[in-house]
Amino acid sequence: MAKPSSPRGAARQRVLDASLELFALHGVSGTSLQMIAARIGVTKAAVYFQFRTKEEIVAALLEEPLCALGRVLDDAERETRRVRRVEVTLQGLVDAVLANRRGTAMLIRDPGAALALKQIEAFTVVGERLESLLLGSRTTREDRVSFAVLMGGLMQVGVSPYLEDLDDVTLRRILIRVGGRLLGVDDEAGVRQN
Amino acid sequence: MAKPSSPRGAARQRVLDASLELFALHGVSGTSLQMIAARIGVTKAAVYFQFRTKEEIVAALLEEPLCALGRVLDDAERETRRVRRVEVTLQGLVDAVLANRRGTAMLIRDPGAALALKQIEAFTVVGERLESLLLGSRTTREDRVSFAVLMGGLMQVGVSPYLEDLDDVTLRRILIRVGGRLLGVDDEAGVRQN
DNA sequence: GTCTATAGATAGATAGAC
DNA sequence: GTCTATCTATCTATAGAC
Numbered sequence: 001m002a003k004p005s006s007p008r009g010a011a012r013q014r015v016l017d018a019s020l021e022l023f024a025l026h027g028v029s030g031t032s033l034q035m036i037a038a039r040i041g042v043t044k045a046a047v048y049f050q051f052r053t054k055e056e057i058v059a060a061l062l063e064e065p066l067c068a069l070g071r072v073l074d075d076a077e078r079e080t081r082r083v084r085r086v087e088v089t090l091q092g093l094v095d096a097v098l099a100n101r102r103g104t105a106m107l108i109r110d111p112g113a114a115l116a117l118k119q120i121e122a123f124t125v126v127g128e129r130l131e132s133l134l135l136g137s138r139t140t141r142e143d144r145v146s147f148a149v150l151m152g153g154l155m156q157v158g159v160s161p162y163l164e165d166l167d168d169v170t171l172r173r174i175l176i177r178v179g180g181r182l183l184g185v186d187d188e189a190g191v192r193q194n
Numbered sequence: 195m196a197k198p199s200s201p202r203g204a205a206r207q208r209v210l211d212a213s214l215e216l217f218a219l220h221g222v223s224g225t226s227l228q229m230i231a232a233r234i235g236v237t238k239a240a241v242y243f244q245f246r247t248k249e250e251i252v253a254a255l256l257e258e259p260l261c262a263l264g265r266v267l268d269d270a271e272r273e274t275r276r277v278r279r280v281e282v283t284l285q286g287l288v289d290a291v292l293a294n295r296r297g298t299a300m301l302i303r304d305p306g307a308a309l310a311l312k313q314i315e316a317f318t319v320v321g322e323r324l325e326s327l328l329l330g331s332r333t334t335r336e337d338r339v340s341f342a343v344l345m346g347g348l349m350q351v352g353v354s355p356y357l358e359d360l361d362d363v364t365l366r367r368i369l370i371r372v373g374g375r376l377l378g379v380d381d382e383a384g385v386r387q388n
Numbered sequence: 389g390t391c392t393a394t395a396g397a398t399a400g401a402t403a404g405a406c
Numbered sequence: 407g408t409c410t411a412t413c414t415a416t417c418t419a420t421a422g423a424c
Contacts, residue, residue: 011389027305030223032417046390048419109303109353111221141360145368148354149347149376156346159303163342166335174339182343182376205407226399240408242401 012050014040019057020103024159028058028112058107058116065104066122069096073129082136086185089133094175097158098168105158134183143184150182206244208234213251214297218353222252222306252301252310259298260316263290267323276330280379283327288369291352292362299352328377337378344376 018039022031033054037044051057072092079085097105107113117123134150135143157163157175166174212233216225227248231238245251266286273279291299301307311317328344329337351357351369360368 025305027221027223029221030306033419034417042389043391044418045392045420049389052419054418106305109350110305111219111300112224141364142368142372145351145357145360145365146372148351148357149343149369149372151347152350152354153343153345153347156303156349157339157342160342160346163339166339170335171339174336175343178336178340178343178376181378182372184375227401228398236407237409238400239402239410243407246401248400 011046015047015050015057016061020061020100020107023058023061023110023113024102024106028054028107028110030112055116058113059120062104062107062113062117063120063122065096065099066120066126068099069093070122070126072096073126073133076133077129083185085133085136086180086183089130090176090179090183093130093154094172094179097154097175098172101158101168102161103158105155109155138184146182146184150179153182154179205240209241209244209251210255214255214294214301217252217255217304217307218296218300222248222301222304224306249310252307253314256298256301256307256311257314257316259290259293260314260320262293263287264316264320266290267320267327270327271323277379279327279330280374280377283324284370284373284377287324287348288366288373291348291369292366295352295362296355297352299349303349332378340376340378344373347376348373 015036019031019036022035022039025031026035031054033044033047036057037047051060069092072095073089076085076088076092079088108117130151131144131147135147154175157171163171209230213225213230216229216233219225220229225248227238227241230251231241245254263286266289267283270279270282270286273282302311324345325338325341329341348369351365357365
């Protein structure tokens with residue numbers, strides 16, 4: 001949480017913050033370096049000093065939350081009981097979305113970010129790990145659809161202004177319950193499958 | 195379904211088809227009129243003869259499926275029994291997504307299309323009507339989150355290549371069942387598919 | 389670290405010939 | 407309906423002064 005300490009990191013962070021905000025609003029392709037520079041009150045050249053391309057900004061924005069999620073998945077995979085695995089995974093996923101509402105979730109589904117996304121090694125496997133952790137041996141077509149709906153739904157919740165009135169704690173609790181219901185696990189009695 | 199009959203409509207339709215494909219791939223902002231023109235083998239000027247701006251193309255692409263969905267909602271609102279209302283609404287919504295997988299769903303959540311989207315009168319109310327039809331008097335916070343997850347999930351399913359192996363009929367059946375489960379309606383007894 | 393200046397490419401859009 | 411030609415604006419990116 002305490003990042004803007006070093007003089008170099010401060011300017012870099014300002015670029016990242018402004019970029020994330022603008023990307024969420026106009027999309028990656030719809031955001032120019034000009035706009036980013038203007039928002040933080042500097043010129044394009046100043047931005048280019050921190051990042052050599054726009055894609056590098058996108059990658060930097062995505063790498064952090066993806067790696068954080070990756071670490072949660074590491075923990076989840078160490079769990080032996082399936083119930084706990086689903087629980088830990090779902091919580092980590094929800095936390096990743098809530099960590100930056102209207103930001104990261106937006107980027108994940110931005111076509112302009114797709115290229116940068118593919119180059120991040122972490123991302124390539126995260127999807128498969130999530131599916132494996134949440135579905136386990138349940139791989140019927142309905143399970144797969146439920147998984148896709150859950151992922152899309154979580155991203156939507158992260159982006160939508162429709163739920164802005166809900167605070168993070170409340171939203172987290174509800175999302176985990178709804179997610180469990182969607183996956184067909186009973187959260188009341190400790191995540192049991194139907 | 196039979197549209198490309200008149201000579202004028204044919205060229206127009208070619209532009210729409212190419213645009214939808216490219217928008218789905220690169221996003222609206224990431225797609226230039228140059229790219230659209232190149233794909234159908236004409237020049238930019240030829241595209242400008244059909245549509246005066248890029249936004250007009252976006253609006254044309256969105257208006258049709260949105261109006262179709264609107265008509266389904268008209269029907270749903272005439273239903274007196276709540277069970278039937280949810281049933282008809284959910285089916286119409288799923289059909290709207292499946293009508294153009296990887297197309298319309300993509301556009302709905304594209305930041306570059308947001309402006310054009312707001313100008314379509316039909317869209318402004320569709321969201322509220324959907325919520326009212328699907329939730330009815332159930333408006334707890336969990337209900338609202340479930341609704342948001344459902345909408346985002348459906349869009350995701352429409353976009354995702356992850357479910358491309360499922361044919362429309364299968365996907366439709368599963369989506370309606372998953373949607374019913376998410377909304378907390380008992381599909382076995384009440385909401386029956388087809 | 390930030391600036392000015394500028395290069396080179398491409399964007400959206402228009403005019404007018406065919 | 408489609409073309410060539412062209413306009414203006416903006417884009418990414420670089421070079422070099424401060």
